Amino acid sequence: MFVTAFDRYALRAFDVHAIDYLLKPFTGDRFRTALARVRERLDRRETTDIAGARR
């Protein structure tokens, strides 16, 4: 997850599959949204891992 004062790196962040891109200054709410996104993606990954292990 990138946290930066510059918006010009967003495309590169997208290229490396960043989970989110926070532009400084950001609000507490925006940060919590980012954490929620991270959890969502990690939960999906873990579910996939378990499904794979069971096969």
Place this chain on the structure above:
Amino acid sequence: MTIQVDEGTRSACVPVLLLQPLVENAIRHGLAEHLSAGRIEVVASRQDSRLLITVTDDGLGPATPAASGRQQVGLGNTRARLEALCGSHQRLDLAHAAPRGARVSLEIPFRTSAGRAMSLRVLIVDDEAVARRRIRRLLAADPDVTIVGDCADGASAVRAIAAERPDLASLDVQMPELDGFGGGGR
């Protein structure tokens, strides 16, 4: 089969399919080949922020050369999963039990959150101390977050990511030595 779970650990989350292979190992390698009957004991307890679980059998123990090889394969998979889930915050040992048998001891962070079994482990990377403090404050407000460290430059971030294997790295882009792209990519 005895299961002894301390009252304080009943709400603890344990990663799916973590214990089952250990119990299967105890049956297959500890008991089945050598005895018509045996005991397996699973004990869970809490020590501060750690969850301790042991699986003990009264079979021939881990020293049997034929058994130990296979035991190690099973443990190797469990070890790899633990490492992926908890980084360096876990421990898994196989030892002799007294008076005989084998005991696998497992130690993981104590977590009770319903959704995720483990807390989100986060590394903060920013060259500005003010920014690091702000991010640290926001993260600390979340009970299911563990801050594994903070770094002021990309090179130390690369080292910290390798050592701690965080779930998430919060990366600044323009930093001395190595920018966030180098850090995340490596």
